[in-house]
Amino acid sequence: MLKALLFDVFGTCVDWRTSVAGEAAALGLPGAAVADAWRARYQPQLETVRSGEREWVVLDILHREALDDVLAELGLDLPPEQRDELTLAWHRLDPWPDTVPGLTRLKERFVIAPCSNGHIAQSVNLARYAGLPWDAILGAEIARAYKTDPRVYEASVAALGLVPGEVMMVAAHNNDLQAAAACGLRTAFFPRPREGDVHADEGVDVEVADLESLADAL
Amino acid sequence: MLKALLFDVFGTCVDWRTSVAGEAAALGLPGAAVADAWRARYQPQLETVRSGEREWVVLDILHREALDDVLAELGLDLPPEQRDELTLAWHRLDPWPDTVPGLTRLKERFVIAPCSNGHIAQSVNLARYAGLPWDAILGAEIARAYKTDPRVYEASVAALGLVPGEVMMVAAHNNDLQAAAACGLRTAFFPRPREGDVHADEGVDVEVADLESLADAL
Numbered sequence: 001m002l003k004a005l006l007f008d009v010f011g012t013c014v015d016w017r018t019s020v021a022g023e024a025a026a027l028g029l030p031g032a033a034v035a036d037a038w039r040a041r042y043q044p045q046l047e048t049v050r051s052g053e054r055e056w057v058v059l060d061i062l063h064r065e066a067l068d069d070v071l072a073e074l075g076l077d078l079p080p081e082q083r084d085e086l087t088l089a090w091h092r093l094d095p096w097p098d099t100v101p102g103l104t105r106l107k108e109r110f111v112i113a114p115c116s117n118g119h120i121a122q123s124v125n126l127a128r129y130a131g132l133p134w135d136a137i138l139g140a141e142i143a144r145a146y147k148t149d150p151r152v153y154e155a156s157v158a159a160l161g162l163v164p165g166e167v168m169m170v171a172a173h174n175n176d177l178q179a180a181a182a183c184g185l186r187t188a189f190f191p192r193p194r195e196g197d198v199h200a201d202e203g204v205d206v207e208v209a210d211l212e213s214l215a216d217a218l
Numbered sequence: 219m220l221k222a223l224l225f226d227v228f229g230t231c232v233d234w235r236t237s238v239a240g241e242a243a244a245l246g247l248p249g250a251a252v253a254d255a256w257r258a259r260y261q262p263q264l265e266t267v268r269s270g271e272r273e274w275v276v277l278d279i280l281h282r283e284a285l286d287d288v289l290a291e292l293g294l295d296l297p298p299e300q301r302d303e304l305t306l307a308w309h310r311l312d313p314w315p316d317t318v319p320g321l322t323r324l325k326e327r328f329v330i331a332p333c334s335n336g337h338i339a340q341s342v343n344l345a346r347y348a349g350l351p352w353d354a355i356l357g358a359e360i361a362r363a364y365k366t367d368p369r370v371y372e373a374s375v376a377a378l379g380l381v382p383g384e385v386m387m388v389a390a391h392n393n394d395l396q397a398a399a400a401c402g403l404r405t406a407f408f409p410r411p412r413e414g415d416v417h418a419d420e421g422v423d424v425e426v427a428d429l430e431s432l433a434d435a436l
Contacts (some may be wrong), residue, residue: 058379120377
């Protein structure tokens with residue numbers, strides 16, 4: 001029986017691109033270009049941790065390092081304290097319109113928690129900013145690993161005292177769902193604007209339009 | 219500046235005695251005697267982990283072992299599956315009347331989280347049962363240690379990305395507050411019926427009547 005839902009957050013629950021671009025633009029930077037170049041560095045950075053080349057560190061540190069590279073690449077300047085502050089834009093991301101009502105309905109029947117690459121402090125700040133009503137903060141930090149490392153899904157399921165078949169991973173990214181399914185979790189997909197995947201890959205258990213329709217479906 | 223509040227849970231936020239006694243009585247056992255004998259085994263059990271004699275295990279395992287001892291001591295019998303079910307009474311404890319309104323008000327201004335010896339699954343189930351509006355579940359499991367081991371307070375503060383002086387430990391037990399203060403946390407005390415301590419020890423930063431008056435005071 002399904003007891004808990006784990007959620008990807010960046011892209012799936014919140015619109016990182018618009019929010020980060022807005023904070024960058026407020027500092028006089030070309031917002032969309034900064035946001036996309038910043039996010040483009042994300043997977044290569046995570047891969048240095050997944051491959052064992054680098055020890056796990058919280059996402060704030062990776063984001064801060066990547067920002068220096070992005071600004072250099074785009075030929076932009078920003079004082080260090082504004083770089084620190086802009087890094088915290090990733091703690092203040094707006095939810096998609098269906099996110100809070102969908103999560104609120106799903107929480108009535110299931111335990112809900114992020115299984116994100118964001119660390120606990122980032123996830124707490126983001127949840128308070130965006131009104132995400134999580135029951136607990138799970139994901140990368142409790143495993144000291146980054147998705148799609150199976151330890152992240154496994155540690156999150158174990159922390160809930162459940163077995164993988166009692167838990168569903170929810171994401172707008174098929175690679176996240178494939179990794180969760182390989183650990184025995186059930187999976188649900190819906191698309192988000194500009195997140196790449198338009199449809200679920202074969203083998204995904206549930207495909208819906210958004211978080212409100214996931215609440216309808218379950 | 220104070221940014222987050224960490225809470226003891228058993229006794230401080232919830233009335234474990236009445237709730238556990240009620241579930242035991244519903245199984246035909248002498249409820250109050252079982253609850254008190256069960257809780258009396260708690261600190262000696264934790265001490266086996268704190269001393270290093272035993273590896274950290276979740277509280278459900280300790281509670282289940284202690285229940286066997288309690289029933290043997292009191293000359294009571296209960297089938298194994300009912301013992302398993304009664305152990306989960308510790309996931310279903312009623313809050314004191316001021317707990318939910320107090321936490322709800324405090325959450326408006328501060329990050330709030332349990333820093334309990336309960337594990338994540340127990341804390342999630344309890345929060346859902348009692349309506350405790352935590353921002354995150356911290357405490358024993360993320361440190362794999364039991365209070366008053368300093369690692370529990372230190373890991374909880376670190377998970378929030380804060381320094382100890384930005385965090386206040388809230389408890390109805392002076393020994394919990396002394397251990398937190400030794401780690402640099404600020405401290406707040408209020409008494410609870412039959413929890414032993416009637417007043418704060420010297421050095422406690424804030425002494426109030428209950429959680430609602432803590433919300434008034436902060």
